[in-house]
Amino acid sequence: MKGVYYSSKVTKSVFVDYGSLSPEHQRLYEKSRDYVSSQHPIKCVCGRLCTGLHEQSCGKFRAAVNRHFLKTVQGVQNEKSE
């Protein structure tokens, strides 16, 4: 998928290049970010206290958003193909 890269087949780390996603996928990505953020209202995924700035710079938060985004996109594609 355009804009999504796997950094390693072993760790299955996912990188998302927001700028090269399609507009539809950018919307889904923002939804995923809101979802992960709402699941961790007080402490971040990494266990530190959340601030807006922290989430922007936290690799673990971004990785969680990327994974959720990928699941969402794959779910949407499965729904379409059925």
Ligand SMILES: [Zn+2]
């Ligand atoms: Zn964090």
